[in-house]
Amino acid sequence: MTLPVRAAVLASPDYPFVPIDAPIKLDQNEASEDFPAHLKALVLERLSHTKWHRYTDLNSEALCAAIAQYEGWSPSGVVVTTGSNVLIALLIQLAALDKRVVTVKPNFSLYGLDAKLLGAALTEVPLRSDFSIDVDGLISSIRDNGDDPACTGGVIYLPQPHAPTGSIVTSSELEKLALASSEWLTVIDEAYHQFAGTNSTELARSFPNVLLLRTFSKAWGLAGLRIGYALASDEVARQLRKLVPPFAVSVMQTVAAEVALANAGYVRERVDRTVRERERIALALKGHPSWKVYPSSANFLLIRTPDAASASEQLLKAGVLVRRQDAYAGLEGCIRVTVGTVEENDAFLRAAGV
Numbered sequence: 001m002t003l004p005v006r007a008a009v010l011a012s013p014d015y016p017f018v019p020i021d022a023p024i025k026l027d028q029n030e031a032s033e034d035f036p037a038h039l040k041a042l043v044l045e046r047l048s049h050t051k052w053h054r055y056t057d058l059n060s061e062a063l064c065a066a067i068a069q070y071e072g073w074s075p076s077g078v079v080v081t082t083g084s085n086v087l088i089a090l091l092i093q094l095a096a097l098d099k100r101v102v103t104v105k106p107n108f109s110l111y112g113l114d115a116k117l118l119g120a121a122l123t124e125v126p127l128r129s130d131f132s133i134d135v136d137g138l139i140s141s142i143r144d145n146g147d148d149p150a151c152t153g154g155v156i157y158l159p160q161p162h163a164p165t166g167s168i169v170t171s172s173e174l175e176k177l178a179l180a181s182s183e184w185l186t187v188i189d190e191a192y193h194q195f196a197g198t199n200s201t202e203l204a205r206s207f208p209n210v211l212l213l214r215t216f217s218k219a220w221g222l223a224g225l226r227i228g229y230a231l232a233s234d235e236v237a238r239q240l241r242k243l244v245p246p247f248a249v250s251v252m253q254t255v256a257a258e259v260a261l262a263n264a265g266y267v268r269e270r271v272d273r274t275v276r277e278r279e280r281i282a283l284a285l286k287g288h289p290s291w292k293v294y295p296s297s298a299n300f301l302l303i304r305t306p307d308a309a310s311a312s313e314q315l316l317k318a319g320v321l322v323r324r325q326d327a328y329a330g331l332e333g334c335i336r337v338t339v340g341t342v343e344e345n346d347a348f349l350r351a352a353g354v
């Protein structure tokens with residue numbers, strides 16, 4: 001029997017993640033510490049007074065307003081979903097079905113996976129050998145429609161900082177891309193922007209074709225609750241909302257995000273600590289006889305080892321779980337380690353042998 005499933009779905013691999021249990025979990029770029037206990041208690045207290053039998057706001061209006069105030073953005077330009085990764089497929093539905101998705105490679109794998117699942121033509125521009133992003137290459141790629149005038153426009157996906165390398169592009173290069181891509185929805189995925197001190201809101205304000213993705217999963221320490229959002233022009237956001245299921249975001253997500261936003265000081269403190277630890281690990285690894293660590297502006301480090309399988313096995317024997325990246329072309333031998341607590345990072349460095 002053939003399955004009643006589209007060929008593109010049948011041909012698509014499962015999401016490349018295998019859960020492994022380990023005492024020191026440095027494989028998913030999560031926050032190293034849980035959401036602060038006193039804020040968790042506040043969320044639970046508020047939830048106990050919330051009606052669970054009622055639907056939440058149709059489009060999370062109250063949460064959008066809180067995010068807008070925090071970001072200095074227009075409330076009508078905020079779109080909230082259950083994690084920002086939900087938006088990746090929705091933005092392809094919004095602007096790239098039967099059109100193109102242009103991104104870089106290697107890259108956060110979901111952009112390419114969703115493009116293929118949804119039948120958009122996918123172009124992936126290779127990173128330069130130092131892992132910097134070839135903005136001119138991206139620009140020539142969006143101009144080259146293979147002489148098919150129907151195949152003009154679509155979505156450009158650019159993570160800033162880039163995952164999994166941690167590199168960043170300058171704001172002038174981003175502006176150059178935004179200028180050249182006025183007929184494209186240009187998505188800057190800022191999942192890790194707090195760790196880089198970068199922020200593309202000014203760019204997105206000047207260019208209505210630029211949309212930013214933000215998440216509560218990394219610096220905010222709320223990955224388990226699944227909350228993300230887009231900052232877009234009012235017009236793009238209004239169209240995007242049509243694609244988000246009604247009443248999608250639960251009271252639990254709404255209350256937690258509101259409490260986090262009202263107490264955002266804890267994030268600043270944690271980001272500073274993470275950045276200090278990232279630089280400490282990078283410096284220590286420079287003394288490794290055979291591993292090469294790349295500069296990163298995120299909460300993780302990419303490391304080239306002679307053999308990713310034996311490097312990750314060596315670390316796991318000491319209880320430290322990292323993520324192999326060697327399946328990506330150009331990342332042969334690479335592993336990615338999330339910056340953890342001081343103790344976790346010490347354990348990682350010990351296991352690495354430095």
Ligand SMILES: *Cc1c(COP(=O)(O)O)cnc(C)c1O
Pocket residue numbers: 029082083084085086108159163189191214215216217218223226227228
């Ligand atoms: C972690 C991550 C996200 C966040 O996804 P959520 O669905 O919000 O948890 C988005 N983009 C990139 C590049 C990431 O690494």
